[in-house]
Amino acid sequence: MSVKLLPQTALIHAPRKAPQLLNSIQPPVYRASTIIFNNTDALFNRHWTDDYDYSYGTHGTPTTYTLADQIAQIEGGLHSLLAPSGLSAINLVNSCLLAKGDEVWVADNIYGPNMEHLQYLQKQYAIQVKVYDPTNANTFRPSAKTKLLWLEAAGSVTLEFPDLVNLVKKAQHAGVITALDNTWGAGLAFNAFDFSEQHLSVDLTVHALTKYPSGGGDILMGSVVTRDKTLYHKLWQMHALQGVSVSGDDVAQVQRSLCSMRLRYQQQSQTTLELLPWLKQQPQFAQVLHPADTEGHGYQYWQEVCESGLSAGLVSVIFKSEYDLQAVRNFCDQLQLFKLGFSWGGPISLVMLYQLKHMRQLPHNHLEQGILVRFCIGLEQREDLQADLEQALSIL
Template sequence: MADKSEFFREAGVNTQLAHIGPDPADYHGFVNPPVVHASTVLFPNARAMETRAQKYTYGTRGTPTTDALTEAMDALEGSAGTIIVPSGLAAVTVPFLAFLSAGDHALIVDSVYAPTRHFCDTMLTRLGIEVEYYDPALGEGLSALMRPNTRLVHTEAPGSNTFEMQDIGLVSRIAHAGGAVVTMDNTWATPLFFRPLDHGVDISIHAATKYPAGHSDILMGTVSANRETWSRLKEASITLGICGSPDDSYQVLKGLRTMGIRLERHQQSTLEIARWLETRDEVARVLHPALESFPGHALWKRDFKGSSGIFSFVLKAPSADRFKPRAHAFLDALRLFGLGYSWGGYESLAVHVGLSDRKVTKVPEEGPVIRLQIGLEDVADIRRDIEAGLAAASAV
């Protein structure tokens, strides 16, 4: 059969998703790779064992199944290498531990994923690393926060729960000028809608739990590095003994095959719901970067190729003491939406967002913030359910 690599480099995204990763020819023609369960790997002789002169040496260092997924992620990310870890949070913490040491200074965007903040405020602080949070809208002002010992700048765009945008290219240039590594949690966009390494980021992080897996049943994270940072990231993952399982890798690889068409539906339905919510009197504002009304829309439009299925809106409330009662009334009236954490699966989810951990960014004051994951259900049914929630909230 003719070499297909050049063909797929020029192919559309869904074509690539259907074929990236393992070559069926490597597995006797079977379309999907085998699930290889392994801890011990045998060597043919003592010299091979001493020099580790073979591709696979121990289960924590990869198997054909986990390699199939990392190869697929490298193709999507344009990265020099990818590690897989047991959760999205581990995908953040492993590179932090790889590139930070006692006495270092780290800049973390203030709209960061809450468990990442907890790790910074506990584990990193105990290790003697100084953590400072910066406003996602800071822009050029980030230069003033850089210090001689700043070793890492962490970004999210859009930010967790409130969806602030950042100029990732600008952040990367400022960080690199000061000798810092740039990490980015890109779970919201996936590599289909934004490729961090193309914008100067060194380490691209994903909770593969979300859209790559896509079915609310797998916990996994991926970390993809550029050529300059790959060896240090890989060494850290080996030293920490962090690895993903072959069964979960197999399932995430299957999820990648349909991620493109799922994201198309998530995007279309979510934008329809978000624009409709902008017209509702019960809603103070909608926090979605693909909306023209959103403050970071211009950055999103310039850098991103699409938007996914999660956003927030601010529910109007007459006073602060009505925030929680109105949020709870909204959530408790829902029948189609599930009340649960995470997102990226096929089902719609809703949660009342807590923002009391923010250090320097201003949070919405008009009412409680409700985060919605718009699933694959019919838009008319999603709207009907939200209407019931809005009516219940207004009655409080």
């Protein structure tokens, strides 16, 4: 353009631009709703199945595609979609793969909001929700209507590790899609797409990037990962129809944390394992729950799959029945380093209390009666966390 632009127009159509290519440690952040096409050929000679379809901000930018590729690599998959939260990623899977009259099986220790969403779909669309014991593959009994099997390793709150090998074998034999909530393992404790000598693989994983990938307790994000391109395209279409998208700035924050994720995961796992023997000695606890505890329910399945020896930074305890809800609340309020809050994977240790009688549908004879408290171990030193627990227990 040879004409001289007026000041306001020149601000929008800058006649001088700095070169856009720069090698830096952190990739550039792209913020885009509208994406400019160079010409009509670029507009029309594109397809939504292209690996990198730059057509609108909700479809993807170099920033979001880079993180999606990184998450797929961490988890052992090939294709990944990003969502605004872990729950959003779960809902994307349910909405995409379940239709009226379909049957879905969920573990009794499933993440609560996932169960709530499925129960909503059951009420609205006559989807049948069936519950199985994750440590007993025989309780999973697929029928001709079964379309989806949800897995969690380890399970929510009570942390039983499932019989992944036999559950996945059974689902594959019945032609049922397997979806693993992989937030606990984070792609580090085991490879969900190759986790046994028989090279078994789940069909897809869901991951709350809010936890370990973010690492700061300040970003909400989720992902869906698969190796199956046909399944990926099916999920992508629902992703587009629902307008699911994430902020480029949030993506950049997660990317910044990825390089330290394994180190943080290893430290939190190790600190939790070091606390485990001490927790088991405390007279106020009827039971301590941890996947890597040799006395734990599902330990053999953790050992079978998690050859890395990693086990995340979560451990739960059940108080003896003599301690009522108010006593356990007093204990939680007395803690100084452990903060009362949901989630995990951040630098600060967290505590949360639960009443299992409101959370389980099947008999849980392997669990003691009492109020459950879950600890999410942060990056503090083990000695300080132990001292904090000790002083809080002293008031009981």
